[in-house]
Amino acid sequence: MPPEHELWFTKILNDVLGGAANSLLETLHIHAENAARPIPNYVAQEILVALIIVVTFSVLRSMLSMDKPGALQHFFEIFHDFTKGQAEEQAGHHGHAFVPMVMTIGIFILLCNLIGLIPSFEAPTQNIQVTLGCAFIAFLYYNLQGVKAMGLAKYLWHFTGPVWWLAPLMLPIELFSHIARNMSLSVRLYANMFAGEQVFLVFLHLVPVGIPVIFLGLHLFVAFLQTYIFMLMTLIYLGGAAHHEEHAEEEAHTP
Amino acid sequence: MRKALTISFLAIALFMIASPASAQGSGMSDKAVAYIAAAFGMAIASAICGLAQAKATAAACEGMARNPGASDAIRFALILGLALIESLALYTLVIVFVKVG
Numbered sequence: 519m520p521p522e523h524e525l526w527f528t529k530i531l532n533d534v535l536g537g538a539a540n541s542l543l544e545t546l547h548i549h550a551e552n553a554a555r556p557i558p559n560y561v562a563q564e565i566l567v568a569l570i571i572v573v574t575f576s577v578l579r580s581m582l583s584m585d586k587p588g589a590l591q592h593f594f595e596i597f598h599d600f601t602k603g604q605a606e607e608q609a610g611h612h613g614h615a616f617v618p619m620v621m622t623i624g625i626f627i628l629l630c631n632l633i634g635l636i637p638s639f640e641a642p643t644q645n646i647q648v649t650l651g652c653a654f655i656a657f658l659y660y661n662l663q664g665v666k667a668m669g670l671a672k673y674l675w676h677f678t679g680p681v682w683w684l685a686p687l688m689l690p691i692e693l694f695s696h697i698a699r700n701m702s703l704s705v706r707l708y709a710n711m712f713a714g715e716q717v718f719l720v721f722l723h724l725v726p727v728g729i730p731v732i733f734l735g736l737h738l739f740v741a742f743l744q745t746y747i748f749m750l751m752t753l754i755y756l757g758g759a760a761h762h763e764e765h766a767e768e769e770a771h772t773p
Numbered sequence: 774m775r776k777a778l779t780i781s782f783l784a785i786a787l788f789m790i791a792s793p794a795s796a797q798g799s800g801m802s803d804k805a806v807a808y809i810a811a812a813f814g815m816a817i818a819s820a821i822c823g824l825a826q827a828k829a830t831a832a833a834c835e836g837m838a839r840n841p842g843a844s845d846a847i848r849f850a851l852i853l854g855l856a857l858i859e860s861l862a863l864y865t866l867v868i869v870f871v872k873v874g
Contacts, residue, residue, distance in 0.1 A: 705863070709866055710863060
């Protein structure tokens with residue numbers, strides 16, 4: 519593997535925080551690949567995205583207004599309404615409780631994908647570590663919500679399927695398919711971003727000017743689409759995991 | 774049925790032509806086989822992904838033509854289906870990159 523080209527932001531972080539990062543890793547008994555530059559590119563870009571999100575939302579919060587909402591507030595209102603609509607469609611009446619987490623994941627992944635389009639930055643989601651982290655967070659979240667909604671025993675019981683005598687067959691299949699959800703969420707995002715970049719580089723190698731712009735456009739479209747797919751799959755898993763006791767409610771509502 | 778039989782006979786003939794190379798022992802190194810297998814694997818995955826997405830798009834177009842009022846719902850289902858089918862071909866691409874580097 520050729521040594522990774524270091525981006526300017528990574529260089530700044532390594533110069534300033536290199537020692538601190540090394541001591542943090544030593545306390546966890548992890549050895550960095552390259553002790554002189556312990557912070558790899560993707561961690562630096564993730565930190566940058568987190569900083570951008572924090573600054574944007576601090577500014578937005580101070581600018582919130584009911585009478586004259588600005589463009590930024592409009593954008594996030596549209597995003598919030600869209601996510602809430604999807605959540606209520608996929609996860610039922612209690613879907614609105616899942617919106618904050620899903621929207622956070624969505625904004626983070628969207629900004630991570632989009633930052634890859636700017637010349638001296640790299641999309642952290644091009645690395646399997648980052649996407650596996652996001653997928654694992656979603657996995658933990660939907661399992662926790664399922665346990666919270668139905669209780670631990672009932673939640674584990676619903677892995678056994680519709681009838682009790684299929685349980686020895688259904689249980690391993692269900693467990694395996696839940697673990698495979700991690701893989702599919704992470705690899706889908708990673709492969710889309712990574713392949714988009716590789717295809718762009720191949721065409722840049724062939725035709726230096728003009729044609730590669732088409733692939734940048736494709737990367738832009740795929741960035742939005744994959745964010746939406748990640749959020750949608752998380753909401754679908756949440757809907758599947760967190761069946762509240764809706765049957766009694768539905769019977770009370772129907773005349 | 775006849776077409777499937779023709780294609781399978783051609784595939785068997787292709788394998789029989791390729792087998793003397795492995796009998797020699799000095800014909801192809803492991804790396805060379807990995808490259809050829811990766812290329813074929815990716816081609817097969819992309820081809821079948823293309824077929825599946827064509828079917829999905831055709832069904833979506835027909836649905837939208839028959840019932841323009843349901844366009845939004847059909848478009849949503851179409852985009853979701855295309856992205857999930859695409860991800861299957863991308864899993865193959867990841868394996869190619871892992872094995873071939």
